[in-house]
Structures are given as C-alpha cells and as structure tokens.
Amino acid sequence: MRVLFDIALAHLANRKRQSVVSIGGVAMGVGFFIAMAAMMSGFQSYFIAKVIDVSPHVVMKDEFRRAPLQPINRTYPNAAVFLQGLRPLDELRGIREARATIEQIENMGGIAAAPTLRGPIILRYGSKDVSGTMVGIEPARERRVTNIESDMVTGKLEGLLSTANGIVLGAGLASKLGVGMNDTLSAISPAGIVLAMKVVGIFSTGVTTIDNFEAYSLLKKSQILQNRANVVNQLRMRLDDVKLARLTADALEARYGYRTESWEEANSNVLGIFVIQNAIMYSSVGAILVVAGFGIFNILSTVIYEKTRDIAILRSLGFSEGDVRRIFLTQGVIVGLLGTALGWVLGFALTELLASIKFNMEGFVKTEGFVLDRSFRHYWLVAIFALVISGLAAFLPARRAARLRPVDIIRGAA
Amino acid sequence: MFVLRAEGVTKTLNEGGNSVTLVREIDLDIAPGEFVAITGPSGSGKSSLLYLLGLLDAPSAGRIWLDGVDTSPLDSGALAAVRLAKLGFVFQFHFLLPEFTAFENVMIPMRRLGALDGPTMRTRAGDLLAELDLTPEAGKRPGQLSGGQRQRVAIARALANDPRVILADEPTGNLDTTNARNVFEIFARLTGSGDRTVIVVTHDVDLAARAGRRVHVVDGRIAVA
Numbered sequence: 004m005r006v007l008f009d010i011a012l013a014h015l016a017n018r019k020r021q022s023v024v025s026i027g028g029v030a031m032g033v034g035f036f037i038a039m040a041a042m043m044s045g046f047q048s049y050f051i052a053k054v055i056d057v058s059p060h061v062v063m064k065d066e067f068r069r070a071p072l073q074p075i076n077r078t079y080p081n082a083a084v085f086l087q088g089l090r091p092l093d094e095l096r097g098i099r100e101a102r103a104t105i106e107q108i109e110n111m112g113g114i115a116a117a118p119t120l121r122g123p124i125i126l127r128y129g130s131k132d133v134s135g136t137m138v139g140i141e142p143a144r145e146r147r148v149t150n151i152e153s154d155m156v157t158g159k160l161e162g163l164l165s166t167a168n169g170i171v172l173g174a175g176l177a178s179k180l181g182v183g184m185n186d187t188l189s190a191i192s193p194a195g196i197v198l199a200m201k202v203v204g205i206f207s208t209g210v211t212t213i214d215n216f217e218a219y220s221l222l223k224k225s226q227i228l229q230n231r232a233n234v235v236n237q238l239r240m241r242l243d244d245v246k247l248a249r250l251t252a253d254a255l256e257a258r259y260g261y262r263t264e265s266w267e268e269a270n271s272n273v274l275g276i277f278v279i280q281n282a283i284m285y286s287s288v289g290a291i292l293v294v295a296g297f298g299i300f301n302i303l304s305t306v307i308y309e310k311t312r313d314i315a316i317l318r319s320l321g322f323s324e325g326d327v328r329r330i331f332l333t334q335g336v337i338v339g340l341l342g343t344a345l346g347w348v349l350g351f352a353l354t355e356l357l358a359s360i361k362f363n364m365e366g367f368v369k370t371e372g373f374v375l376d377r378s379f380r381h382y383w384l385v386a387i388f389a390l391v392i393s394g395l396a397a398f399l400p401a402r403r404a405a406r407l408r409p410v411d412i413i414r415g416a417a
Numbered sequence: 418m419f420v421l422r423a424e425g426v427t428k429t430l431n432e433g434g435n436s437v438t439l440v441r442e443i444d445l446d447i448a449p450g451e452f453v454a455i456t457g458p459s460g461s462g463k464s465s466l467l468y469l470l471g472l473l474d475a476p477s478a479g480r481i482w483l484d485g486v487d488t489s490p491l492d493s494g495a496l497a498a499v500r501l502a503k504l505g506f507v508f509q510f511h512f513l514l515p516e517f518t519a520f521e522n523v524m525i526p527m528r529r530l531g532a533l534d535g536p537t538m539r540t541r542a543g544d545l546l547a548e549l550d551l552t553p554e555a556g557k558r559p560g561q562l563s564g565g566q567r568q569r570v571a572i573a574r575a576l577a578n579d580p581r582v583i584l585a586d587e588p589t590g591n592l593d594t595t596n597a598r599n600v601f602e603i604f605a606r607l608t609g610s611g612d613r614t615v616i617v618v619t620h621d622v623d624l625a626a627r628a629g630r631r632v633h634v635v636d637g638r639i640a641v642a
Contacts, residue, residue: 006528013516316512319473320526320574321501323494410474413508413586414464 007326010317011333014306021302026342028295029389033346036288036385038353043284045376047277054270057208059148059239060248061114062269063255065098066262097234098261105238113243114251117144118235120225126172126218128180128188135176135216137190139225148241151206151219157184158204163221170200174207175215190218194230209369292389295342296396299335303400307331314404315412328405335397339390346389347382419482420581420614421447421470426479428465428637439465441637442479449581450611452604454628455618462637464586467618471504471584472496484581501530505575509587512571513559519546519570520555526577545573549603565596572603583607585617589624601627 015022073091076082098104098118105116120139125132142160146152152160156174163169170190172182182188182202190198200220207214226232242248248265256263267274307314314327354375361372428440439462447453457463468474470481472488475496480489483503488496500506505526513522523542527533533541546555549569559567568588575583585604589597601624604615608629619625633640 006525010514010516010525013514017516312510312512313514316508316514318497319471319500319506319508319512320529321497321499321504321578322529323497325494326497326529408474410468413468413473 007330008333011330011337014310014330015334015337018302018306021305022338025295025298025302025338026345028298029292029339029342029393030345030349032288032292032295033343033385033389034349034353035291036388037347037350037381038357039284039288040381040385041350041354041375041377042357042373043280044378044381045374046370047280048376049370049374050273050277053209054266055245056150057154057210057213058266058269059117060242060245060266061240061252061255061263063098063104063238063240063259063261063263065096065236067260068256068262095234097231097236098238101235101238104259108238108240108255113247114240115144115147116238116240117141117148118222119145119237119239120222120229120231120235121237122225122229122231123193124218124228125191126176126180126188127191128182128186131180133176133179135173135218137192137225137228138217138219139222139229140219141222145219145239148239151208154206154208156205156207158202160204160219162203163219166201166203168198168200168224169203169220171204171206171219172202173214173217174205175211176218177202177205179215190220190228192228192230194228196228196230198224198228200224207369211369214369288385289388292385292392295389296392299338299393299396300400302338303331303334303397304403306334307400307404310404311407311412314407315409318407318409319413324405327407328401331401331404332394332397335393335401336390338397339393342393343386343389346385350382350385418448419446420449420451420484421445421616422482423470424480424482426466426469426476426481428462428469428474429477439637440469440476443637443639445470445632445639447582447614447616449614450608451614452608452629453614453616453632454625454630455616455632455634456620456622456625457634457640459620461634463618463634465637466634467584467586467616470616471506471582472500473506501526502532502578503581505578505580505583507568507571507575507583507585507588509590513567513574515559518556518558519551519562519566519573522559522570523573523577526574530578532578542573542577545576546570549573565592565599568592568596568600569603572600576607580613582614582616585615587618587620589619589621597621597624604628 071094073089075086075089101118105118108114108116118141122137123134124137125134142163146160158171160171163171170188177183180188184202184205187199187201190200222235226234242251249267252263252265252268317327354377357373358375364370423443423445426440426443427438429436429438443466455463455466465474469476472481472483480487482488483499488499491499514525517525520542523545524538527538527541543552543555546552549572551566551569551573554562554566554570559570562570583604589600592600604617605627607613608615617628625631
C-alpha cells in the first residue's frame, strides 16, 4: 500500500546519515562480492577451459587401482599362513593390445584416441640437466586428441616426422635449458640410453605443469629411448562432449581394467583448491553482508524505539499490526534494494578496475592480468542474498514494533 | 438505538503477580449525537475506559457493541479495520506524525482506508482543515505549529474518515484556556448535527459541564450517570 511505503520512506529520509551508512554497508558487501566473484570464477573457468582445451579429456593408464594379486594368493585364496617379504611377479608394463583397444574405443563413437608412451627423461644441453617427461606421440592421431598443434610458438608438429630425432619442448622447459629452434640436445632415459635430439618446435599451452615439464617426440623414438619397444602406456582421448568425461572414464575402466582418469580426476587437486577458494570467498563476502545486516537491524531497532509514539498513533488511527510490521520491513527492503543497486555500480566499477591491471602471473596457468568472469549471474545471486539479509535484519525489529501495544505507549506518554 | 454500548466491561492488569482492576463491570449506553464527558480523579480508570470503548484495548470481561456489532469476537486486524472506519482518536499530546505536514497527517487515515479517490481525499482534507481554521497551516509540519493548532490538526485527522464516534483523551490537557474552550466548542459543533458522537475524558470540571452528558468514574466504577 502506497501510504505504508510513504511512511517507511519518511522514516528513512528523516535519518539520512544512518540510512546512507546502512545503504553503504550493503553496497560494499554487494560490490566486493561481484568483484571477487568475477575474479575467482573468471580464473577458475579460465583454468578449466584451458585444461579441457590443452589436455586430453580422458587418459587410460597402464596402472590398476589395486595392486595385482600375486600367484600364491591366487592359488591359495584362504590360506592360513601369511607370507611376508614376497617378491611380486615382474610384469611387462604397458597397455596390452593398445592398437586394438584404440580401435574398439573409437568404434564406440564420439571419442578420438591416441597412443602415447610417457616416461621420465633428463635433457642435457651444455652444462644444464633438466628433468622432464617425454611424451611419445603419433602426430596424426595426437592432433585429434589435444590442441598441442595450435599452441606451437615456433616450429610445427610435423617437424617430428621430417627430422631424424626431433623433439618439441614446452616453452618453460626450453627456457630452463636455454635452447632454441634447431639446437641439438641430449635426452637421457632411466634405461641409460642417450639420444641426440634436435629441437623442431616449442609450444606454450598456458598450463604451467605442461609447459615446464613436457617434451614431445615420435612414439617410436620414445620407445627406443625408454627401451620399451612397441609399448604404449597411455591412451589419450578427447570426447565430442566433455561433460561425458567422467562417465566415459568409468565405463572404460570397467571394461578394460586399466586405471582411466577423466580430466576432473587428473586435476582433482586443483579443483579441490577451487572448492576451498570458493568457500572462503563466499563466507568472507557473506560476512560483509551479514555485518551490513546487523547495521540495518541496529538502525531499525533505534528507529522503532524513537518511533513508539508514532506506532501508537498509527495503531489508534486504525493501522493493523501487519501494517506496522510492513512499514518497518519496507524500510529494511528499501535499504537492501538501494544498497544492492549501488553495490552493482560499485561491483561493476571494481571489476573494470581489476581488468585494467596488467601483470604477468604464473600459477596453475599463465595469464597477463586477472581473468574476469563478468557474468550477470553474480549480480543476481548477490542481490538475492543481500535482499534476504536485509529482510531478515528488518524482520525482528519490525515484529517487535508490530507487537507493541498502543495502550501501553499512550499510557506511558500521557 | 445506541452507537456504543458497554455491558459488564472489566479490565484487569496483571503485573508481577499483582492484579490491578482498572475498570469494574461498567454498563454504559451512548446514543448517536451525544456529547459525553467522562470525568473522575487521577487513576480512576477514566482513560482506561475510553481505550476500551475505542477498541484500542481489549476488556478482560464484558462486551462492547459498536453500531450494533459485538466487537468481542473480533481479532486485532478486524478491530483495526473498525477503528479505521468508525472511530477517531484525539490524545492529550498532539500525536501527529512529525515527518508529514498537517495536510498529509489528515490524509493518512483516508489513504489507509482507500475508500475515496485521490482528488476527493485531497478536497476533503482541505475542507476539514478549513473547517478548523487551519488552511494557512496546511503545508506546515507539526514542529512549526502551536499546541492549539496541532490539537486542531489532530481533530481534523480524527474526522478524516467521517467516523461514528470521536474519542478524546484529555484533549485540552496541554492547552491554555482559550484553546481548550475552542476545542470543546468544536466538539459541541460536531455533535450538533445529531449523528456524530463525541466522548471526551477530562478532569476539567468547567469544560465537562459544557458536554451534554457527564459520566463520573471513581475507582473504576461509574458514580453518577
């Protein structure tokens, strides 16, 4: 009702300073939330997009989630005697019948798969030794699975085919070694084999762990280097629909028995950090709004204390308890709405301010400045939260005002 | 025909285990157009009786009929609606809303009731203020008005929804003699038409004598009716 709104507004207008302070409190909370959410969620979705873009969606490894049962245990499953110090059976590692498996997987539809052999190596250039991971790939298949090709800074993936012992390095790895295009370095494997390799390309994905540690060569060369002829120890897969990664990984693991990880599982450490990050952000920004809510509560409590007479007049004029409650609730909501509106402007300004800051950051991913998510969802989310808080903060004083008995007030005043 | 009727109305307050009876078994009939003065010494329960008759307070026992309707079963919201449409209050202290002008104060009960459209409400508010010689004061806030002017604005506001009964609690308690007489003349004029009822609580015997009927309350009981 208009008259209730006018009375609420008159009460607020009569206490300009306090009203402005409480509106400012809400605005501050809303503004910071928007800016921080833009920063956090921007960074997180950037990271996830990068990871999905750069690395395979699903990786099948030549490992098992559980240690294999040893022959003696298999033979005597319920034996009464435990043997300790048992030497496990040496098994040939690698994914068996990798070619056939790839064919089967690709026949499932919606999946592209590529064989790789990953293994540790030491790269030596001049007096520098840098350890890294050698990923043996087949360029034709690899480019269907990762975007390594588009991340090439110099050279081409085909260089691996046209050069005798070609190697493609991550930008970080290359700078640690101090090598450039066409330089020749030595690659040393744990098998003790040393190969002289020529740099035919350098890539930069933006994902630090890849750029600083990975080197690519042909699958065949990698097999020679690791002394594991014809062995493939990882199948890298890209899905048409990345949302199916987890399901696909589970299905493949159930079918083949090999440990199969979706990108979520492979990056679970980082994603776990994100969850904690978000919890910290939401609780700290939420705290600002809760404090703002206490401001509203405090101010309304004072207003009601000072306005007891007015409440008695209104009740004697024929305003109901509900009317009185609504008058004070409206004040809380007005503060909430104005605070939110102001907070949106503040949040927008803060976001633009953050966007204008440029710097080089190397964390999980490499960026130049903050990656910001300007999605309007944050604005709505925080608006709802701010309004709920203001409503709750106004509710208790408003209820108390409604419960005041006009006769008590008039008797006290007379 | 009674506009207001009290039957065995009793009000008992319980405070910290002690029960205090303010009003005892009062029976009272008030006809339309009556100008009733309730008098009595301090603490006699005359104001409490007025609040009960004005439906601001609920009796502990007994019933009050307004316009032939028993108000005892009504809840707080329904009572508020009855007060809004049928009753008008004037208190000892002016009790105007300080944020609003005299004109806006008179408008508030009409706006809450919502029975009239905007232009009609504004015309009526203007007429009421004119009737009480307040036209020059219409745009002023209560803080800028004298005590007598404020009390007249409060009367205009009490009249806003054309109530059946005006209830006034010591309306002249804070006024000088001239203004007090003025207020009583207004009440006498209001009841003159025969339809509107005015009930005034006062301890001023001279003024009470100007009312058409006097109800004397002592110790919560009617002494002389």
